[in-house]
Amino acid sequence: MTLETFLILLARWLHILSAALAIGVPIYVRFVLMPAMSVLDEEPRSRLRDALARRWRIIVYLLIIVFLATGFYNFLGAHAHWRQFPEGSELRRRYHMYFGIKLLVALVMFFLSSALAGRSAKLEFIRTNSRLWLMVLVLLGIFIVVISGTMRFMS
Numbered sequence: 778m779t780l781e782t783f784l785i786l787l788a789r790w791l792h793i794l795s796a797a798l799a800i801g802v803p804i805y806v807r808f809v810l811m812p813a814m815s816v817l818d819e820e821p822r823s824r825l826r827d828a829l830a831r832r833w834r835i836i837v838y839l840l841i842i843v844f845l846a847t848g849f850y851n852f853l854g855a856h857a858h859w860r861q862f863p864e865g866s867e868l869r870r871r872y873h874m875y876f877g878i879k880l881l882v883a884l885v886m887f888f889l890s891s892a893l894a895g896r897s898a899k900l901e902f903i904r905t906n907s908r909l910w911l912m913v914l915v916l917l918g919i920f921i922v923v924i925s926g927t928m929r930f931m932s
């Protein structure tokens with residue numbers, strides 16, 4: 778295996794692993810942790826929420842860095858899937874359109890994940906409605922997986 782092939786594979790592994798975490802953890806929190814935490818009184822629940830957010834926040838920032846690095850490596854590298862489509866072709870145009878949509882939705886996901894795990898007072902309204910925003914986050918994540926898989930198999 779050449780170094781280049783290994784780097785392409787590594788970027789792919791990291792990208793997909795990050796996607797599993799960025800969607801899997803919000804599903805766990807929304808459908809398992811939050812309902813289970815309702816057995817606690819408000820004070821210990823709020824302390825637990827803060828402790829969880831403090832740890833998860835670091836992983837969120839790491840995931841964003843990994844997504845940006847591996848995602849743009851996938852898109853700009855010589856191996857990028859879209860390079861096989863002839864210049865000016867309908868397929869290349871459609872691929873880039875899907876990529877643009879995916880990037881926008883990914884940025885919204887990054888914002889919501891950071892707001893939910895963050896401390897900014899201005900974004901407190903997102904944490905107050907975390908049930909709703911976690912659900913939005915999960916749906917956006919599923920949409921991204923669908924659009925990414927479609928891009929991969931475009932030919």
Ligand code: HEM
Pocket residue numbers: 792793795796799800844845847848849851852858859880883886918921922925926927928929930
């Ligand atoms: C800056 C953000 C991102 C960029 C630039 C980016 C870019 C890319 C690119 C170029 C591909 C290759 C598509 C192809 O093979 O034609 C890809 C694959 C993929 N992306 Fe992203 N991505 C980003 C964020 C995300 C996020 C937030 C998720 C999910 C939560 C995600 C999930 C995936 C998955 C699952 C694949 C593999 C699809 C497959 O092989 O079937 N990406 N990404």
